[in-house]
Amino acid sequence: MIITSAKPFEEVLALLKDEDDIFIVGCNVCAAKLKTGGEPEVLCMEARLKASGKRVVGWALPTAACSVRSYESLVEKNAAIKNAHCVLVMGCGSGISTVAKLVNxxxxxxxxxxxxxxxxxxxxxxxxxxxxxxxxxxxxxxxCPKARCPKGLLNGPCGGAVDGKCEVDREKDCVWALIYNRLKKIGRLDLLYEVHPPREYALK
Ligand code: SF4
Ligand code: SF4
Structure with missing residues (x-):
């Protein structure tokens, strides 16, 4: 799941300050689960934009904003998109990018x-x-220590871990403490003896 958070409404309004005839595209997967782009949020956005003096020509809720088949499939959901002068996507960056590829x-x-x-x-x-x-x-x-250790250490922990907490953020568990506990639980502490080569950044 892609984790998103909603921008403050005032920020969205500022983005649209020179725009009108807005069409809203929500996302019925991740954004819907996180309440940042499902139907209730789309309807709320429509109402708030209208209350702020903006014209909203319509909205659509594809299954996933990052997986829209074609412009025609958006028209099938709501032909009002043909009257739009801009589109507001209530999904993640991937959803915004996908929709941007389809609409001129x-x-x-x-x-x-x-x-x-x-x-x-x-x-x-x-x-x-x-x-x-x-x-x-x-x-x-x-x-995953690549994702959850602030230093990305593949052979941790570092010397800063104290009582299972991370030295970068004492509120958070050291991921290597979590990994140790997990490997112990599944009977695979032997994996801790593996020395992992540095992450290969050139592959991305
Ligand atoms: S090893 Fe790479 S792909 Fe696998 S969970 Fe970690 S960051 Fe993601
Ligand atoms: S304390 Fe643990 S999670 Fe924090 S930087 Fe060191 S190894 Fe990584």
Whole structure:
């Protein structure tokens, strides 16, 4: 899941200060789950823009803003997009980019894209993966130090960890403490004896 947060409405309004005849595209997957671009948020955005004097010509909620088949498929959802002078996408950067590829109009985004994370047992899990291009997460028990150690240490912990907390942010667990506990739980402490080569940044 792509983790997004909604920009303050005033910021969105400022983005659209020279625009009118706005068409809104939501996202019914990640953004809907995070309440940054599902139907209730799209309707709320439409109402607030209208209340601020903006003309909103319509909206559409594709299954995923990052997976829209074609411009015609947006027209199928709501032909009012033909009357639009700009599009506001309530998804992640990938959704904004996908829609921008399909429409010959200025495209804006109402969200900030924060990280690749997840949601489980009601808990939002952020920064689970940094899309390194060479996944080896199973060597760390399913907890990625490339994403979750501020120093990206693949052979941790560093000397700054104290009582299982990270020296960069004492509020957070040291990811290497989490990895140790996880490997112990699954009976794979042997993996800690592996020495991992530095991450290959050139692959991305
Ligand atoms: S190793 Fe970590 S950063 Fe790389 S793809 Fe796997 S989870 Fe993502
Ligand atoms: S304390 Fe742990 S998580 Fe923090 S920088 Fe050091 S190894 Fe990484």
């Amino acid at each position: 109009l200025p495209v804006y985004g109402s969200n900030n894209t924060l990280s690749l994370g997840g949601k489980s047992e009601g808990q939002l899990l952020s920064e689970l993966c940094v899309l390194c291009g060479t996944c080896t997460i199973w060597e760390f028990g399913g907890i």
